[in-house]
Amino acid sequence: MAEQPEKEPCVRCGHQPEKSDKYCVRCGAPLVNRCTKKRSPLHRGCSKVNKQDAAYCADCGEPTLFRESGLL
Ligand SMILES: [Zn+2]
Ligand SMILES: [Zn+2]
Incomplete structure (x- = not known):
């Protein structure tokens, strides 16, 4: 089985996180650039993990967590 790729360094400070770190x-700063679209009666929500430079979700166009956190 292929090894998991190393996590990207923190976008704010460049620190290299452990594989299981989320912040x-x-x-x-958050390390996983998830979509922020919440579950609602009309939508099941979106938890897509986007690239670190994505300000908006590639799946649904909502701002990503990095964008909401002021990192982008
Ligand atoms: Zn950091
Ligand atoms: Zn999304």
């Missing part, structure tokens, strides 16, 4: 332990 940077140095600066608290």
Whole structure:
């Protein structure tokens, strides 16, 4: 089985996170650029993980977590 690729470094401070980290332990920035679209009665929500430079979700066009957090 192929090894999982290394996680990208933190977009804010460049710290190299552990594979299981979801937030940077140095600066608290989110490390996984998930879509922020919430579940609602009309939509099942979107939890797509986008690339680190994606300000908007590639699937649904909602702002990504990085965008909402002011990282992009
Ligand atoms: Zn950081
Ligand atoms: Zn989305």
